[in-house]
Amino acid sequence: MSQARLLTYQILVAVVFLLIWHIGSSVEIFGVYFLPKFFFSTPSDVFFRIIKLFSGPLIWKHLSITLTETILAFLIGAGGGILIGFWFARRPMVNAIFDPYVKMANALPRVVLAPIFMLWLGLGIWSKVALGVTLVFFIVFFNVYQGVKEVSPVVLANARMLGMDEKQLFRHVYWPAALSWMFSSLHTSVGFALVGAVVGEYLGSAAGLGYMIHEAEGVFDTTGVFAGMVILAAFVLVVDAVVTRIENKLLVWRPEQAGRNEA
Amino acid sequence: MAKAVSLQSIDIVYGGSGGYRAVAQASLDVAEGEFVSIVGPTGCGKSTLLNAAAGLLTPAMGQVAIFGHVLNGLNEKAGYLFQQDALMPWKTARDNIAIGLEVRGVAQAEAHRQADDWLAQVGLQGFGGRYPHQLSGGQRKRVGLAQMLIRNPTILLMDEPFGPLDAQTRQIMGNLLLDLWSREKKAVLFVTHDLEEAIALSDRVVIMSSGPSATIIGDHPIHLARPRDAMDVRLDPAFHALHKRIWEQLRGEVMKAYQGGVV
Structure with missing residues (x-):
């Protein structure tokens, strides 16, 4: 299918979706509305609400809070995951001792930690960051661990024959191997950082996109809830696009990215 | 002898x-x-x-x-040429060849100059910027040969x-x-x-x-x-x-x- 045709079909899906929503919520059929306004709002109301939100100053504050929480959660979680992942992979004894506890902690649904983080860290951004960190940490940890463990023994032997000492092996072999695994899970881990932030905000806070949605829900403002959801979805797309760019830049050596300059 | x-x-x-x-x-x-x-x-x-x-x-x-x-x-x-692929996949052909000198403390510019020289000697002039996955099996062996020989074992x-x-x-x-x-x-x-x-x-x-x-x-x-x-x-x-x-x-x-x- 050509690019233009694909785009046409993609737009068509959106148009049909909005049309059904619009008709269901504002045209009376056999004396009833299939999608009552109270529960479903209408596409035009949601659209104008978004316009109104973006003409005020408040939305930028919410966005920047959520973005800050996401970035902090990602950085702290990824940093911890890299450090501990390396440590565990290079010290099998440590790994063996902690293994059941790591599995236990990872099995726990992270949402149940939210109340405890609120108690410990208050209603500000840090309780949301903590929630995001618990999600990001494990993804990065498992990937870095795997990356260090699965360095090809031949590449390693070759590097040693080329005269590398432990420090150089770390820098030229282990580190790039671990990073490549970490970056392969970058989309997931950034996504989880955002989930942590929004869920945290939703459960108790005074700012952020999650808070905005929660606040609208509290007064049965469906238009506000849908507007918040649309903004959140757009926000995720932007973050994802940025991650893709970073990834393409850092992983040029990977076969998947080869297409363009293949022999 | x-x-x-x-x-x-x-x-x-x-x-x-x-x-x-x-x-x-x-x-x-x-x-x-x-x-x-x-x-x-x-x-x-x-x-x-x-x-x-x-x-x-x-x-x-x-x-x-x-x-x-x-x-x-x-x-x-001794220099060692392995049967399996032993090049570091995250380094270009030039960097793979130069690394044996760099770990010895040779400045990067000089190591790269010598690596380019070796690329020419094994018939891979102009392939320095390629990553291993962008080279054929024979070309990878040539890079391996240069990687081993640049250290003058x-x-x-x-x-x-x-x-x-x-x-x-x-x-x-x-x-x-x-x-x-x-x-x-x-x-x-x-x-x-x-x-x-x-x-x-x-x-x-x-x-x-x-x-x-x-x-x-x-x-x-x-x-x-x-x-x-x-x-x-x-x-x-x-x-x-x-x-x-x-x-x-x-x-x-x-x-x-x-x-x-x-x-």
Whole structure:
């Protein structure tokens, strides 16, 4: 299918979706509305609400809070995951001792930690960051661990024959191997950082996109809830696009990215 | 001439004492500037012997001497070309070649200049910016060759380096190797399962018995004129006589390995 045709079909899906929503919520059929306004709002109301939100100053504050929480959660979680992942992979004894506890902690649904983080860290951004960190940490940890463990023994032997000492092996072999695994899970881990932030905000806070949605829900403002959801979805797309760019830049050596300059 | 490599009745055992005795009582000397091939049936421990000379394996009995000094740890005078892909996939061809100098403390600009020089010597001019996955199997072997030679080792250890390549590429690589070797003669220990390749390249062909407890059972000097062409020399009647004589001995071992269920 050509690019233009694909785009046409993609737009068509959106148009049909909005049309059904619009008709269901504002045209009376056999004396009833299939999608009552109270529960479903209408596409035009949601659209104008978004316009109104973006003409005020408040939305930028919410966005920047959520973005800050996401970035902090990602950085702290990824940093911890890299450090501990390396440590565990290079010290099998440590790994063996902690293994059941790591599995236990990872099995726990992270949402149940939210109340405890609120108690410990208050209603500000840090309780949301903590929630995001618990999600990001494990993804990065498992990937870095795997990356260090699965360095090809031949590449390693070759590097040693080329005269590398432990420090150089770390820098030229282990580190790039671990990073490549970490970056392969970058989309997931950034996504989880955002989930942590929004869920945290939703459960108790005074700012952020999650808070905005929660606040609208509290007064049965469906238009506000849908507007918040649309903004959140757009926000995720932007973050994802940025991650893709970073990834393409850092992983040029990977076969998947080869297409363009293949022999 | 001084002995570059001297394996003195070494035993190599996998899995501690009482484990699998791969090599028993193997002795082999390689003089400075001499090209020696080891040929033997599959699984006879040819690579094991090479790893002992590299210092990647420590013999359970006997010792390895390099230029008269007992080897303890890695053999720093040796370069090693592995059968499998051993290039660092996250480094370009140029960086892969230059790294052997950089870890030694050579400035990056100088290391890159020499790497480009080596790229040209192995016929890969202009391929410096490619990542390993963007190169063919033969090209990767050329990079491997340059990576090993840039450190100017006095001993070259090669473990079926051209094994994964197709027949024509192998002969081209054989000629490239002979060409590079003839400029500055280094002691070479070359493992192969291909008797023709061994005769075409070497000064001496040694035969290993089938494992376990494999050892060296034959030593055949190859008095074919140098410089040689690895392709044309195969048409020489003297080549055929040598091939016939050595194959008679090798065939017995191959059949033993076959009956032992190794093949």
